[in-house]
Amino acid sequence: MTSLTYTPELQEARANGQPIVALESTIITHGMPWPQNKEMAQQVERDIRAAGAIPATIAVMNGEILIGLSEAQLDRLAQTQDALKLSRADLAVALATGRTGATTVAATMICARLAGIEVFATGGIGGVHRGAELSFDISADLQELAQTRVTVVAAGAKAILDLPKTLEVLETLGVPVIAYGQDALPAFWSRDSGLTAPLRMDSAAQIAASHQVRTRLGLPGGQLVANAIPVADELPYAMLAPLIDTALREAQAQGISAKDVTPFLLRRIFELTDGASLAANIALVRNNARLAAEIARALA
Ligand code: PSU
Numbered sequence: 001m002t003s004l005t006y007t008p009e010l011q012e013a014r015a016n017g018q019p020i021v022a023l024e025s026t027i028i029t030h031g032m033p034w035p036q037n038k039e040m041a042q043q044v045e046r047d048i049r050a051a052g053a054i055p056a057t058i059a060v061m062n063g064e065i066l067i068g069l070s071e072a073q074l075d076r077l078a079q080t081q082d083a084l085k086l087s088r089a090d091l092a093v094a095l096a097t098g099r100t101g102a103t104t105v106a107a108t109m110i111c112a113r114l115a116g117i118e119v120f121a122t123g124g125i126g127g128v129h130r131g132a133e134l135s136f137d138i139s140a141d142l143q144e145l146a147q148t149r150v151t152v153v154a155a156g157a158k159a160i161l162d163l164p165k166t167l168e169v170l171e172t173l174g175v176p177v178i179a180y181g182q183d184a185l186p187a188f189w190s191r192d193s194g195l196t197a198p199l200r201m202d203s204a205a206q207i208a209a210s211h212q213v214r215t216r217l218g219l220p221g222g223q224l225v226a227n228a229i230p231v232a233d234e235l236p237y238a239m240l241a242p243l244i245d246t247a248l249r250e251a252q253a254q255g256i257s258a259k260d261v262t263p264f265l266l267r268r269i270f271e272l273t274d275g276a277s278l279a280a281n282i283a284l285v286r287n288n289a290r291l292a293a294e295i296a297r298a299l300a
Pocket residue numbers: 024025026027030031032103104105106122123124125126127138139140141258259260261262266281285
């Protein structure tokens with residue numbers, strides 16, 4: 001039977017009922033280059049502590065689900081070139097075979113739920129890929145939001161995706177998509193996707209309250225909180241759009257598919273923006289971590 005391994009800090013936080021925010025690890029292994037990936041992970045943990053909550057970075061190492069990583073574990077994971085990218089489908093296989101892997105939004109939600117953690121911060125969720133009408137490439141993150149009761153704070157879905165179709169699928173699945181403090185659905189590196197979010201809330205307390213109402217109603221799924229990147233850090237969508245098109249064309253020409261698509265696109269956009277997309281990505285994750293900490297405090 002697989003158990004969860006907590007750091008001493010998280011064991012204590014659980015015993016004392018302190019607010020905890022889950023963090024994923026695919027963003028570390030597949031979303032950002034070394035050494036910025038490790039620096040980002042540590043900075044985001046500091047941001048959560050400064051906001052009055054305890055961070056719980058989640059990963060699978062040597063067949064164990066780790067709830068919270070030591071510095072040595074983070075250091076190792078951030079430099080593991082062949083870490084698996086674990087979603088719902090592969091989590092159990094990785095555990096049963098003693099592998100090391102990073103958890104996506106979907107797998108992190110599963111682990112957070114097992115650990116009793118109700119709030120989770122990430123960068124941007126996966127969604128419906130462009131051309132999905134032919135490729136059928138739809139992230140398992142969407143299904144997970146429909147069935148696992150964790151509130152996920154993200155800067156919307158990644159702008160490399162088909163955002164209108166992503167919203168449609170989330171609606172079909174009954175996932176509340178709540179823009180924080182604005183009407184527009186944010187688009188990861190940019191504040192406005194040009195789409196209006198289905199729902200809007202203006203405070204962490206309201207978001208925590210609707211999480212609790214869902215629990216009382218027995219609704220199984222999570223909430224997606226779409227938190228726009230700060231104004232000072234955003235990249236204008238008009239500047240990004242042609243670069244995203246270039247990266248998408250390259251992915252298609254090279255036959256990149258399934259789990260490799262998102263990491264490929266993020267890496268190419270990093271190169272095509274001379275690193276500006278990475279700086280924006282780090283800023284938006286930090287912003288999401290701060291809001292998630294506020295929500296966790298309101299829930300505690
Ligand atoms: N947010 C980021 N960078 C990332 C991710 C999120 O800023 O790399 C990861 C998450 O782990 C998410 C995954 O689950 O991207 C989506 O992958 P896919 O499109 O293959 O489902």
